[in-house]
Amino acid sequence: MDELKLLVSPSPHVRDTDTTEKIMFAVLIGLLPVVAAAIYFFRWPAVRILLLSSAAAVATEAIWQRLRGQPIRIGDGSALITGLLLGLSVPPTLPSWMVVVGSAFAIAIGKQVFGGLGHNPFNPALVGRAFLTASFGRAMTTWTAPLDGVTAATPLALGAAVSRIPDLFFGQVAGSIGETSALAILLGGIYLFYKGVIDYRIPVGIGATVTVFALLAGENPIFHLLAGSVLFGAVYMATDMVTSPVTKAGRWIFGIGIGVIIMVIRLWGGYPEGVTFAILLMNAVTPLLNRWTRPRIYGQGVKASE
Amino acid sequence: MRRVRAFFGGIHPKENKESTNSTPIQVLSAPEVVVVPLLQHAGREAKPLVAKGDEVLKGQPIAEADGRISARVHAPVSGKVAAIEPRPSASGRELTCIVIENDGQERWVERQTHPDPVQLDAQSILERIEEAGIVGMGGAGFPTAPKLTPPKGVIIDYLLLNGCECEPYLTADHRLMVEYPEEIILGAKLMAKACGARRIIIGVEDNKPDAIAALREKAGNIEVVALPTRYPQGGEKQLIQALTGREVPSRGLPFQVGCIVQNVGTAWAVAKAVRDGEPLISRVVTVTGSAVAEPKNFLVPVGTGFQAVIEAAGGFSQTPGKVVAGGPMTGGAQFGLDVPVTKVTGGILCFGVDESKTPDSQPCIKCARCVDVCPANLLPLKLEAYGMNEQWDNAREYGALDCIECGCCTYICPSKRPLLHYIRFAKAEIIARERQSS
Numbered sequence: 120m121d122e123l124k125l126l127v128s129p130s131p132h133v134r135d136t137d138t139t140e141k142i143m144f145a146v147l148i149g150l151l152p153v154v155a156a157a158i159y160f161f162r163w164p165a166v167r168i169l170l171l172s173s174a175a176a177v178a179t180e181a182i183w184q185r186l187r188g189q190p191i192r193i194g195d196g197s198a199l200i201t202g203l204l205l206g207l208s209v210p211p212t213l214p215s216w217m218v219v220v221g222s223a224f225a226i227a228i229g230k231q232v233f234g235g236l237g238h239n240p241f242n243p244a245l246v247g248r249a250f251l252t253a254s255f256g257r258a259m260t261t262w263t264a265p266l267d268g269v270t271a272a273t274p275l276a277l278g279a280a281v282s283r284i285p286d287l288f289f290g291q292v293a294g295s296i297g298e299t300s301a302l303a304i305l306l307g308g309i310y311l312f313y314k315g316v317i318d319y320r321i322p323v324g325i326g327a328t329v330t331v332f333a334l335l336a337g338e339n340p341i342f343h344l345l346a347g348s349v350l351f352g353a354v355y356m357a358t359d360m361v362t363s364p365v366t367k368a369g370r371w372i373f374g375i376g377i378g379v380i381i382m383v384i385r386l387w388g389g390y391p392e393g394v395t396f397a398i399l400l401m402n403a404v405t406p407l408l409n410r411w412t413r414p415r416i417y418g419q420g421v422k423a424s425e
Numbered sequence: 426m427r428r429v430r431a432f433f434g435g436i437h438p439k440e441n442k443e444s445t446n447s448t449p450i451q452v453l454s455a456p457e458v459v460v461v462p463l464l465q466h467a468g469r470e471a472k473p474l475v476a477k478g479d480e481v482l483k484g485q486p487i488a489e490a491d492g493r494i495s496a497r498v499h500a501p502v503s504g505k506v507a508a509i510e511p512r513p514s515a516s517g518r519e520l521t522c523i524v525i526e527n528d529g530q531e532r533w534v535e536r537q538t539h540p541d542p543v544q545l546d547a548q549s550i551l552e553r554i555e556e557a558g559i560v561g562m563g564g565a566g567f568p569t570a571p572k573l574t575p576p577k578g579v580i581i582d583y584l585l586l587n588g589c590e591c592e593p594y595l596t597a598d599h600r601l602m603v604e605y606p607e608e609i610i611l612g613a614k615l616m617a618k619a620c621g622a623r624r625i626i627i628g629v630e631d632n633k634p635d636a637i638a639a640l641r642e643k644a645g646n647i648e649v650v651a652l653p654t655r656y657p658q659g660g661e662k663q664l665i666q667a668l669t670g671r672e673v674p675s676r677g678l679p680f681q682v683g684c685i686v687q688n689v690g691t692a693w694a695v696a697k698a699v700r701d702g703e704p705l706i707s708r709v710v711t712v713t714g715s716a717v718a719e720p721k722n723f724l725v726p727v728g729t730g731f732q733a734v735i736e737a738a739g740g741f742s743q744t745p746g747k748v749v750a751g752g753p754m755t756g757g758a759q760f761g762l763d764v765p766v767t768k769v770t771g772g773i774l775c776f777g778v779d780e781s782k783t784p785d786s787q788p789c790i791k792c793a794r795c796v797d798v799c800p801a802n803l804l805p806l807k808l809e810a811y812g813m814n815e816q817w818d819n820a821r822e823y824g825a826l827d828c829i830e831c832g833c834c835t836y837i838c839p840s841k842r843p844l845l846h847y848i849r850f851a852k853a854e855i856i857a858r859e860r861q862s863s
Contacts, residue, residue, distance in 0.1 A: 124746075125748055127759070127760055130832055132749050132758065133753040135839070139840050142790070236790065237840075360790050417675075417827060422674065
C-alpha cells in the first residue's frame with residue numbers, strides 16, 4: 120500500500136461522455152442526406168468536388184499544424200466538415216483547382232490564422248466561398264441543370280413565376296450542389312436538432328424573418344425559403360457553434376439579422392443571393408451579441424424580503 | 426401538493442448509487458488510534474481543552490469553539506491523549522489534531538437525555554446543539570447553532586431540510602432517511618423551534634422513493650416533497666427555489682428570503698444530541714467507487730483513518746488512481762489514505778487508475794453547453810477565459826462571484842476543459858483584491 124500513487128486534481132471528478140469528436144461526427148452524419156442528394160442530382164461532378172474539397176481542407180489543416188509545430192488534430196473532424204460544407208456550396212462546374220484553392224483558403228485564412236479550431240470569428244467554409252465568389256465570379260455563377268448537366272439559370276435568377284415548388288423542395292433545380300434539395304437539408308437538420316448539435320433558434324429565426332420579409336415585400340415566401348441557399352445556410356452554416364452566439368437571446372437576434380440581410384440583398388442588392396454575406400456579417404456581430412444578451416445572473420437584481 | 430419550481434440548468438450524471446443504496450448502514454468500531462482535527466467546520470479552529478497524557482471519556486469535549494463561527498469537538502472514544510500535533514487532513518492541508526489512543530472500553534461521559542425534547546424552549550435547544558458540536562453535515566460544515574440564529578428582527582418562514590443527495594455515488598443521506606426517519610423528523614422539529622421557523626418542508630430527489638415513503642410515514646403535518654433528480658438539486662439556492670419559489674439575492678444568504686436550509690444528516694445529529702445527549706462523534710460515510718471491493722455505508726467514528734474505512738469495505742479491488750473525500754462533483758482528491766473521517770466526510774470514493782485520468786483538454790468550440798447547464802445563469806466559457814487570462818475586472822463583471830462551484834460546466838464540456846478550476850481561481854483573486862482594497 121505504500122506504493123500507492125494517487126492523482127490529485129480539482130473537482131468535478133466525473134465527466135460527461137460526449138466529446139468534441141462525437142459532436143463533429145454527428146455533424147458529418149447530419150450532412151449525409153445532403154451529400155447523397157448532391158451526388159444524386161449532379162452525379163460525377165459532385166463526387167469530384169466533394170472529394171477534392173474535403174481532401175484539400177484536411178491536407179491544409181495537417182500541413183499548417185505541421186509547419187507550426189502543433190499537434191496534428193485532423194482527427195477531430197472539423198476540417199473535414201469545413202471541406203464538405205465548402206464543396207456543397209459551389210456550382211457543379213467549378214474547376215478542380217478552384218475547389219482546392221477555395222478549400223485551402225477556407226482552412227488557412229478562415230480558420231488557422233486565428234488560432235485554429237474554436238478561435239475563428241467567421242465560418243471558415245463561408246470565408247472560402249466568399250473568396251471564390253470574389254475571385255472567380257463567373258465560375259461561381261455558372262450553373263447547370265441537375266441530372267443532365269446542361270447550362271441553366273438558378274431559380275433565383277429565373278424568379279418565382281417560372282419555378283415549380285416541388286422541384287425546389289426535392290432539389291431538381293440548378294444551384295450549388297448541396298443547396299438544391301430542401302428535403303435533404305431538412306432531414307439532416309432534424310437529425311442535428313435531435314442530437315442537440317444545433318439550436319433551433321437560429322434556423323427558425325432565419326426562416327421566420329425571410330417569410331415575413333417576403334410577405335411584406337409582396338413576394339412568395341415559400342419560393343424565398345426554398346430557392347438559393349437559405350435552408351442550407353440556416354441549417355448548416357449559421358448554426359456553426361464557433362461563430363454563432365452562446366446565449367439564447369443572442370441566437371434569436373443572430374437568426375433574425377441573417378434573415379433581414381438575406382432579403383435586403385435579394386430584393387435590393389447587386390447579387391441574386393445574399394446568404395453567404397448575411398451569415399458572415401452576423402458572424403462579425405456575434406461577440407457583441409454575446410455581450411449584449413448576457414442572461415440575468417441568478418440572484419442579481421433580487422431584493423431581500425425583509 | 427406543493428408546486429415544484431425547476432431551477433435553471435443542471436445535469437444528470439450517471440448516478441452509480443445502486444451498489445450501496447439498498448444495504449443497511451453498518452456500524453464501524455473505532456480503531457486503536459483516532460485522529461481528531463480541531464477544524465472540521467467552516468470558521469475558526471477549535472481550542473484544545475486537553476493536553477497530552479490526559480485521560481478522556483467518550484463524548485467528552487476535547488476542544489472548545491473559538492468565537493461564534495466555530496464548533497466544539499468531542500472525543501469519539503475513551504482513552505488517552507497521545508499527541509496534539511499537525512496531521513494531514515482531507516482538506517488537503519495539515520491541521521492540528523488531537524490524537525487519542527483508544528482504550529477499547531467505550532466509557533461514556535455522563536449523557537443528559539431528554540425523553541420529550543420538543544418541550545424544550547428554543548434557547549435550550551440551541552444550547553444543546555452548540556454543546557454537541559453540530560455542524561452542517563452536507564459537506565460545507567457551517568456550524569449549526571449560529572446558522573439557526575439569524576440576525577435580530579429577521580422572520581424565518583421556512584426550515585427546509587435537504588434530503589436531495591444529488592451528488593452521484595453518495596447514499597449516506599439516503600440510508601439515513603430510510604433507517605432513521607424518526608430522528609430526522611424530530612431533528613427538523615427541534616431546529617424549526619430553535620430558529621422560529623413557521624413551516625418545515627423536506628425535499629428529497631425522486632430517485633429515493635423508499636426514503637420519501639419512510640419520511641412520510643413519520644412526518645405528521647410536515648411536508649415531504651419529491652424533487653426531480655437533477656444535480657445540483659441539493660444546492661442551497663436551488664433547493665430554496667424548488668420548494669418555495671424564492672430567489673436568494675446575489676452574494677446573499679437564505680435567511681434574507683426567510684429560509685434556513687439544513688441537511689437531513691444534521692437533523693439526525695440534532696435529534697441524537699437533544700434527545701439522547703450524544704455529541705456529534707460519528708457520521709455515515711459512503712465508501713464506494715470502482716476500486717472498492719464491497720461498497721457500503723458505515724457509521725464511522727470521527728477520527729477514523731480512510732485506510733481503515735476502506736479496509737472495512739473489503740479493501741481495494743483494483744489499484745486506485747484517485748481517492749475523493751465527498752461526492753464526485755464537489756469532493757476533494759486525496760494525497761494519501763492517512764487522513765481522518767471528520768464531521769463533514771459524506772463519502773470516500775475510490776476510482777480505478779483508468780477512470781482517474783484527467784482527459785486532455787481541447788479548444789473551446791463555443792457549443793454553449795456550459796451556459797445551458799449553469800444553475801447560476803453565468804457564461805462559464807467567458808469566465809474560464811477571463812480567469813485564464815487574468816482579467817479580473819471582466820470576470821467580476823460576468824458574475825464570477827455568483828458561481829456556486831457545482832462543477833456542471835466542467836462536467837458537461839465536450840472539449841474537457843477545466844472551466845470550474847479557472848473560475849475558482851478568478852473568484853479567489855477577486856476576493857483577495859477586494860480585501861486588499863478595503
